[in-house]
Amino acid sequence: MMNRPFDRRDFLKLAGVGGAVLASGLGPWGRAQAAAGEDFLFVQMTDTHWGFEGPPNPEAKNTLRKAVAAVNSLERQPDFIIFTGDLTHAAADEKEGLRRMTEFKAIVSELKVKDVRFIPGENDTGLDNGEMYQHVFGNGHYSFDHKGIHFVALDNVSDPNGLIGEKQLEWLHADLARLDKTAPVVVFAHRPLFDLYPPWDWATKDGAKAIDILNPYENTTVFFGHIHQEHHRITGHIAHHAAESLIYPFPSPGSQPKRTPVAWDAAHPFKGLSYTTITEHAGAAKPTRHPLA
Structure with missing residues (x-):
């Protein structure tokens, strides 16, 4: 596991509403898709x-609606949207x-x-190990293909033990086994698959097993949430990118004794809540950040 400066392959910048990401920016395989006329946008x-x-x-009762309005106002609408967990805040009982x-x-x-997809966060599954989540949103793990990816x-x-679990890992291995090792693969998860900062639960206990399964695939990118801030990491050749939250930011990992939200700044409301669009044209990448105001 290592950190290194991003080059053009890793320029994907995610924040706030998440990143609005052109597939043509997702590394060399993305550029191949663009050359074939298959570039696309997702959020x-x-x-x-x-x-x-x-x-x-x-402004908690308004932030999600503002984010929906912001995405709806994009001049170029995405092919699909995915919510990467903690859709809801943990509730005290099933009815709530x-x-x-x-x-x-x-x-x-x-x-x-209307192509909107979901995966759960621990706030969505804590009461019943995901049973209610699956009833409302469907299975928590799945795969799909879109324009060659x-x-x-x-x-x-x-x-409840913070694991992906052997059954799901077996499914992941079987799901990928039919692909060529050069096939482009994009993975969504809530928690980081690597050990970002375990004392704050910023890790997946068996995430290394998932990374081992993904490693043979040369063009793999992982997007996650959970840490409420933009973050980029390279493990081997796999790029991992985290998006900011739509409710409040967290401080940098380990920068203070406890994981407590960053205080609201009345002078700069919605600070740390934003979205980024990324376009690539004629070999030039152009990321643009859009504050949620």
Whole structure:
């Protein structure tokens, strides 16, 4: 595992509403797709925590709606949108949990793009190991193909021990086995698959096993949430990118004794909540950040 400066292959910048990401920017295989006329746009949104109230976000009841409006206003609408977990804030009982999930689903139904996908976060699964989540949103792990790219959604939160689990890892291995080792693969997860900062639960206990399964595939990118901040890491040849939250930021890993949200700045509301669009044209990448204001 190592950090290194990003070059053009890794320029994907994710934040806030998530990154709006052109597939043509996802490394050399993405450029090959662009050359074939298959470039496309998708949006990652993460950690909306619907149902959260109080400090550090006095605008908690409006932030998700503002994000939906922001994505709807994009001049180029994405092919699909994925929410990478913590759709709702943890509830004390099943009735309240179901209410939050139902309200969340109604709000995101206002997105212009109707291909909207989800994976769970630990706030969505804590009451019943994901049973209610699956009832409302479907299976927590799955795969799909889009314009020559294989996408994999992992559930690394439903297991109460913080595991992906052997059964799902076996599924991942079988799902990828039919692909050529040069095939482009994009993985979505809630928690980071590597050990970012385990004392704050910023890790997946068996994430290394998933990375071992992914390693033979030469063109793999992982997008995750959970840490409420932009973060980039390279493990071997796999690039991992985290998006900012849609509710409040967290401080840098290990920068303080406890993991507590960054205080709301009334002078700069929605600071740390934003989205980034990335375009690539004629070999030049252009990332643009859009604050959620």
